Amino acid sequence: MSLSERIGGYRRYVLAVTVIVVGAILAVWPGGIGGDDTNSFFVSLGSMLAVGGVAWLFLRLDRQVSDDPRYQRPVYREDDEA
Numbered sequence: 001m002s003l004s005e006r007i008g009g010y011r012r013y014v015l016a017v018t019v020i021v022v023g024a025i026l027a028v029w030p031g032g033i034g035g036d037d038t039n040s041f042f043v044s045l046g047s048m049l050a051v052g053g054v055a056w057l058f059l060r061l062d063r064q065v066s067d068d069p070r071y072q073r074p075v076y077r078e079d080d081e082a
Helices: 011-028 040-067
Strands: none
Touching (some): 011 040
16 A cells, blocks of 8 residues: 555645745745844744644644544443453
8 A cells, every 4th residue: 555545645735735835935035044134024934834834734644544444443332241
């Protein structure tokens, strides 16, 4: 089974990856991160977007794996006899 099949396809992660890329672009280009003259507003905004996008990506991945029946345990009930 390929990685794409295990995570449920790549389409569900495209928006989160787009947010990460936009955040990185904002931090580097108008923010000037890594240079002598930085704009702290764009560096902060871009960094927040990038970190939020990574968190969103992991949340989507976790929900995909959690909803997969292969990774779920059977429900325990006290009235079941061993």
